[in-house]
Amino acid sequence: MRGHRAERGMATAELAVVIPAVLVVLALCLAGLGLAADQVRCADAARVAARAASRGDAVGEARDAAARVAPEGSRIDIDVGGGEVVVEVTAPARKLLFGGPAARSRAAADLEPGAAPAGR
Template sequence: MARAARSPFGGERDGGYVTAEAATAIPVLLIFGVALLWGLMAAMAQIQCVDAARAGARAAARQEPDHAAIRAAEQAAPKGARVVVRREGDLVRVTVEAHAPGPRALTLDLEAEAVALAEESVGPS
């Protein structure tokens, strides 16, 4: 019958199992941490796109020129975002498109759109 080796400190030795488990667990935890960080960055970029579309729609609804509405949206948008302002009757529609930060293989296309009623169409009743 085999017996476990005793440690000089009074306990039984584990034969290196803890070291092997740590060697496999640490890379998995690192990959999970990087994936979590990337997901948070992508979520923050999506929120920036939503905020940018709203800012652009508010500016365009106040009858500011299109270039001013685009500038307002670009200031709130992630770097490299594309902003499009369209007028459809009494409505102003602003679309913001961007790429999520990260390696090219993990890039997501993000898009947000906001619609506002132009102030000129709202008159005294």
């Protein structure tokens, strides 16, 4: 009986240690999923803008098309030159327990014959 009394409350103490650890792991997993979703959206936005600019749409129109797909607050850089369009989309880093990495993607496309995007 004495050994049993000494262990009284151990489950509560273990639970008090485990719950915060589980919550931290859950928060990190959710942040990782959010970063993955942002990465996919950046890749889609870069491809959309590169495709639009390569077929001769104005750079502003291509940027607007990318902005509809990209995560909010993303920076969209479009460079046209040398018969090629290069688009880089960078999403802001998600705020969590620490400064996480930013999602970033780049896409390039050759200009179609006779197409020259107008306006920057």
